[in-house]
Amino acid sequence: MTQRSHTLGVAVIGTGKMGADHVRRIQEVTSGARVTAVVDVDAERAKSVAARVDGCTVHTDPAAAMAAADVDAVIVASPGPAHEAALLAAFEHDLPVLCEKPLTPDAASALRVLQAEQKLGRRRVQVGFMRRYDAEYMKLKSLLETGQLGRPLMLHNRHRNVASPPGWTSEMLINDSVTHEMDVTRWLLGHEITSVTVLTPTPSDNAPDGIRDPQFVVFETDGGAIVDVEIYVNCGFGYQVQAEVVCERGTARVGDGHALVTHAAGRWGGIIAQDYIERFADAYDREVQAWVDATRRGEVTGPSAWDGYAVAAVCEAGVRALEEGGRVPVDLVDRPALYQA
Secondary structure: OOOOOOOEEEEEEOOOHHHHHHHHHHHHOOOOEEEEEEEOOOHHHHHHHHOOOOOOEEEOOHHHHHOOOOOOEEEEOOOHHHHHHHHHHHHHOOOOEEEEOOOOOOHHHHHHHHHHHHHHOOOOEEEEOHHHHOHHHHHHHHHHHHOOOOOEEEEEEEEEOOOOOOOOOHHHHHHHHHHHHHHHHHHHHOOOEEEEEEEOOOOOOOOOOOOOOOEEEEEEEOOOOEEEEEEEOOOOOOOEEEEEEEEOOEEEEEOOOOOOOEEEOOEEEOOOOOOHHHHOHHHHHHHHHHHHHHHHOOOOOOOOHHHHHHHHHHHHHHHHHHHHOOEEEOOOOOOOHHHOO
16 A cells, blocks of 8 residues: 555545534644545535635535545545445545445445455455544453453443434434444454344333334344443433443443533532534544544554444344344354454
8 A cells, every 4th residue: 555645635525514524623633634625415515615625626426526636535424325336436546435334324235345345455444433432432442452350241331312313213223323332342342243132111202203212222242242232312411422341350331421520509510412523522533533644654444344344234133123023143244354353
């Protein structure tokens, strides 16, 4: 791979909430890169984002942006169904990609991306599972790797949102929210998830009609661990992400949010983040900087296309478990040599 000494020119595909935030991040926070192109099917939205960046061109076709001489790398932040085409186009131009999750919306299309990348013989994709770059999760991972707590036996996760966006469905709790816990489980424990069970209480009165919220999701892993996820996307009070690993010789927990605790007027307390961008702002910054640094070195690091494919397969099992009930096995192909640790 070519090492790049100059400032990395980045095309950002998708200028919605996440894409626009990445444009801001690269221009204001990240070193070693600049946004040279933005892409969106909504040309006016793309123009409004590009107007904030000197010399940034506007496109409605991802392939056209990728063909530009000043584009060295790509961030894919468009809706999931558009990811496969964008990734395959990036492969054709041999461009490294930071692809926001999901890699693609289903296991079959994710496998096609995986196979296309294998044909290149080297990694081009980093998937945007940003929790791997969160300071607390990184400390937890490092602690587990020392082995001092012994073998992980259970992992408890809580994932709460203030309110679900318009148009959300019961399946999206699995595909758009629990997907993060799927990757965290695989990364923290070093296990593959082998089955999924989804239990649902009587829906909260806070949940829009027809949405089964909250849900209680259980994973089994090939390392013998049991993992549970409470997903509650209409809790009403804040955005919370917490995890506790129970090991043979101790436990470790992250996400309590007690960095600042106040005592005043007869009360004590702290502040609860209200959305994922607020809670994980540092993680996003760290993720993008790591991607830029690796790309300029001619490397691709971080979560791989295999990770994206594996999570897509777990999502499919999770949706089946939600719809059909019972324990649903996860169907994975054999892990290719390109993605072996």
